[in-house]
Amino acid sequence: MQSRAFSGLPIIGLLTLVYFIAGKFGLMLASLHASASPVWPPAGIALAALIVLGYRAWPAIFVGAFLVNVTTAGNVATSLAVASGNTLEAMCGAWLVNRFAGGTTVFNRPQGVFKFALAAVVSTIISPAFGVTSLALAGFADWTNYGAIWLTWWLGDTTSDLLIAPLIILWSIASKRRWNRREAVEVGILLLLLFVLSEAVFGGWLTISARNYPIAFICGAIVIWTAFRFTQRETATGIFILSAIAIWGTLHSFGPFAAETENQSLLALQYWTAVVTITAMALS
Secondary structure, eight states: OHHHHHHHHHHHHHHHHHHHHHHHHHHTTOOSBTTBOSOOHHHHHHHHHHHHHOGGGHHHHHHHHHHHHHTTSSOHHHHHHHHHHHHHHHHHHHHHHHHHSOGGGGGGSHHHHHHHHHHHHHHTTHHHHHHHHHHHHTTSSOGGGHHHHHHHHHHHHHHHHHHHHHHHHHHHSOOOOOOOHHHHHHHHHHHHHHHHHHHHHHSSSSHHHHTTOSOTHHHHHHHHHHHHHSOHHHHHHHHHHHHHHHHHHHHTTOSTTOOSSHHHHHHHHHHHHHHHHHHHHHHO
């Protein structure tokens, strides 16, 4: 038992570091409150880690979350509360996926995708409940903004579970499928089209991007094409690339989701990302 625990320490340490770096990146996009970001990669990383590595990885999530928050806002007590909420959220989500959706095989069937989405939506209630409440009780968050902060926190976690966790889970599993030359060319074409159209919609390349026309569905079509032609792994990768470009563009006031404030813009984008992700993953 000791050798097993020791052999897992490097993985726990690496996961803690990855969580911390991802958390700091996510909080760079926090505008409504220093501790609440609509883009929160650590949630998906934590969920995937517990599904792939098992519940024994929970200390990495707790320590990583504590370090992220204690160096950002609040105090030791609120940081412990936030870390507890983040850890319980990931453990609850992993338990739901393992118990009702097949664990790492969750994406083998469309039903599994919807069960995974439901687990993400439900489990991510935990972290904002712990986090926002503790910050408000300690005076680090305004009670009048409780609802807005809670929504931002929850949507950031939910979208991360839907976007980041499948990407990690699917790439951690050995794929039996091998591309032939024709499929490799098609993947290259799809990636090129996805990049070009994403930049056209969200990157400011064309006037339609700067004028914020509602044309995000163009990018969604490429993702759906990928879902029909390839596996969930390629689909999840395509959605991730699209999301990254969309976030960058939205932050620079390009694309159909640019709104009055940065937080409103990212919330609208994340709603769209969640819908596209669930749809594409179910079809793939």
